[in-house]
Amino acid sequence: MNLPRPATPLHDRPAPRRWTQIDPILLIVTVLLIGYGLVMTYSTTAETRTFTGDPMQFVIRGAIWATVGMAAMAAIALFDYAWLGAFAPLLYVFTLGLLWVVLAIGTSSLGAQRSVNIGGLSFQFSEVAKVLMIVVLAKFFADRRASIGSPLTMLLGLALLAPAVLLVYRQPDLGTSLVFIAIFFGIAFLAGARIWQLVALVAIAAASFPVVWALLKDYQRARLSAFLDPYADPQGAGWNIIQSLIAVGSGGATGKGLTAGTQSPLGYLPIAESDFVFSGLAEDLGFAGAVILFALYIVLLIAALRVALRAKDPFGMLIGGGVATMLLFQILVNVGMAISLMPVTGIPLPFISHGGSSLVSICFALGVLQSISMRREPEGP
């Protein structure tokens, strides 16, 4: 306890990196998932390429983003994640700034303002913001290990979270704001928050549902109604759900084969390379393809949890838990939406949805995990 403080800006002690402690499983499964994603991008955009004239356009773009992501992952792994903790307040301000910028100068598409164009590329800052928010919340809870049971800590944490959620919701991007909330709950849970407090929060949210319902936009309400009964308006709000179910179901055990699906190239599946990419995957590669994907995800998540458990400090553990929460929630909501277990929200499926911002952000998060892994206490005595 009375160890001398090191001469660094870090209040946790700096740790040397040990290349041997890179988590190999996490790395391999990351590479496999990126590859799987590129295959799916190829499959779902195969028909589109006949119209654009550049057959591999989407795949090449995906590969470039994958390269950028891998580089980012390596770069982040080199740095001691403790620096992130040191600059957490700055990161928080930066996060809110990014989200504000989206609202201020973002470009609209499909009625929502979610991305910012820079040099001809479009960036979804909220993807990066999710990862930064994990760091901020992890730092917040790691620093409050003594008062974790206090309702005040919860309220402070919520106050930290609320501006980000509201900014994302204003885009409007209900899905991503839900991811933020999920991250909060995940980190709070792993940080040891009182279960009753978390349950109470959920109960309050549930009780305030009528208020939330009133605040929802018409299309969001329609999506919720359609989730409960897609056949009430099969040509309208229920269309996506029904078409997605048809795509998934028609894949059967082994699928129609890569690029052989009919639902997405003919436009029955909207946003087939992103929001509804899982439906395309299940159609092309069937139950088998989906189960392989699930297996990769499980390995990834367990590996992330293992990194967290072995981390040398609470900050690292909570980052690991937060990343796992984010990935799990996105997978659950995206896949659940495709198979009508969840209402329709535009959340990308990690690695599989085509989109640079999402991929690079996840790589960034996994880079942090590798950094944590490399800086854990050596195994054994």
Add this chain to the structure above:
Amino acid sequence: MRQEQRTFVSARRFVAFGIGILVTFTALTARLYDLEIVHGDYYHQLSEQNRIVRLPVLAERGGIVDRNGYVLARNIPGFAISVIPVDLARSREDELSHRLAAVLDLPSDDVREAIRAQRIRNPYEPVRISKTPVPREIALAVTERAELFPGVRVDPESIRFYADGTLYAPVIGYTGPITEQELGKLKDSGYLGDDDLGRTGIEAVYEQYLRGTYGWREIERDAAQREIKTLALQRATVGNTVSLTIDDRLQKLLDQELRKGVEEDKFTQAVGVAMNPQNGEILAMVSIPGYDNNMFARGITTAELAALNADDRHPLVNKAIGDRYPAGSTFKMVTGLSALSEGTATRDTVVNVSASSFSVSGTTFYDWRQHGSLNFVTGFAHSSDIYFYTLAGGTQFAPNVRGVGPDAIAKYARMLGFGAPTGIDLPNENGGIMPDPQWKLATFDEPWTIGNTYQEAIGQGFVAVTPLQLLNAYASVANGGTVWQPHLLKQVTDAAGKDIPIAAWSSRKLEMTQENLRLLRESARRVVTIGHAYMPNLKLPIAGKTGTAEFGASAGKDSAGRNKLGFHNWFVSFVPQADNTDPTAQIAMAIFTYDSSKSLCELCLNPAVGMTQRILEKYLGATK
């Protein structure tokens, strides 16, 4: 330090989290298993239905021609106007609705509603706005000013067109949109919701031949309903051409004469029917007033339909078959044949018509003059009422002649085809009334009287016939005793020119002797040569019988503003090949004039007689 951190972040929470991960993926996998493995086939089928759609390929309806190939009904190109909502800005919806409504003569609210409904249903798919085919000028106006008509699409579509619409409408009828109920029954035969089908006349009766066989096209389409490619194609087969037995030349001759008669105020309505007695082919069938069936083909307006329905002359009824009238003296043939066949009279049965009237139990019966001594031929030729009263019921003028009685008359009348539809290949045929004592008892609960017998003998009273029934009866006498099923269908030819087999026409024999039928033919010829229907400078051996029946009011005006005159006139004729009594006639014709002038009749100027001479001389003059 390390120990402290471990207690801070509980490993149990991480284990719980790990279990949460497994539970989540188990749930997702279970759901996927249900969708892809358990219900995979079902969804696979749905995805095929999504993608592949079978579209009908419409077949052009067959034409209708007369016996010489003159085209009576064909298809001419028209246009359908539709709107694709996705191409129409919401802000211009009202403006366009108003403009289209004005151009197409539709309520603008309907147009707007149709566009709005489609916008919700499927904005990529066009919704048809024009209810009926649009003529070329309007279609051109819309396409040329495309900037005024955003989202509007013009597609070719064919309109049924009837040459000489009004002239042939009673025979050909018209096509019209299929009703919901009909669609229910006909869906399996390939009918579609926006199909037209024959609604009446030949169009309805021979729908099966005219319609053709729709083909189909299986296409792959995308979610926006855009066609990607054709997967399979079955071509449509054009409808067959229906040739009628009608001779357009005769039809037009008849029409001209009858129309002239109406214009000259000799009568207000008229029917002319001609047939070949040798086979029952109808050569002409004119019913005046008629209606223009093109009104129906292009979509009749409510006002037009209301006007037709309100007309007290019933222009929508084909009066050759659809309404019944007293037969008047033409019915004397039936009375005569009954008496001859039962043996109560012969050609030599003499009745001395020594007065022009007589009374039975307080009722006076008249003849039109005091004829003196008449035998069968002169009695028929001069159309003596008393002669035929005597044959039917017996009179004081010939105590030795026994009346044949109403039951026998009814029996032979029915044999000749009265009291029942002739079976012509047209819808809505009236069967007429052929009364007998049982009929009167059943209908009026009154016994038959001798007065009823007298009235029936001269075609008055209860007996009511259609012009076609009368013609067919005379034709059976003219051809030597065969009652044919009159018909309009001559042949059916497919697009390749091959004949399609059609059902044979029925016929039956009269149970009457050739001698008696020959006597009737002789008597009918005498009507023209020495009797009632004098035809000056006649060049043809026309035989026939006049008829006059008084009816209803001879006051007021009909819907066309013509005077109601209170008389019907008939002339039923046939023309043997030579001036003899052989059953060789190739043409028989009935002309019926409704509301003829009384003054004409008092001078015995039955207008039907002169018209018959002119028509037959013109028609047969060219061929003989």
